[in-house]
Amino acid sequence: MKRIKKGNELLLKGYEINELKDNIKNRLIREHQEFLIGLLDYIPSEEETEDNIKMNGYLFTETGHNIPITYHTTTQSSRTIKTTLRIADQQIEVNIN
Numbered sequence: 001m002k003r004i005k006k007g008n009e010l011l012l013k014g015y016e017i018n019e020l021k022d023n024i025k026n027r028l029i030r031e032h033q034e035f036l037i038g039l040l041d042y043i044p045s046e047e048e049t050e051d052n053i054k055m056n057g058y059l060f061t062e063t064g065h066n067i068p069i070t071y072h073t074t075t076q077s078s079r080t081i082k083t084t085l086r087i088a089d090q091q092i093e094v095n096i097n
Contacts, residue, residue: 002059004067004085005095011085014059014067014096018087019051024064028053069096 002014017025034050044052059067069085081096 002096004059005067005097006092007095011092012067013062015062017053018057019032020060020062020064021063024060025050028060028064 001003001019002016003010004012004014004066009078020028029038029046029049032053033044033046036044036049036052058071059069061067068087083094085092
């Protein structure tokens, strides 16, 4: 689990795909697989689709909603990433650790 903070204030908890419950994980893999089919000339396997999700660094809420993070890393030290969380038309500078 990643903690997304603005200063010391916890905004969200972000989960990687492998940290979610199986039913949520499987739904997200299916949805992303459908998205990838539109980009690729073949149907990716579930494993390949999960790897693609991990490679892109997607974070999700506990219920499986994608957290709209735009990674513009300014500093990475001691496992803390300073980046931007984009919500609608707002950009909020946050730390992820």
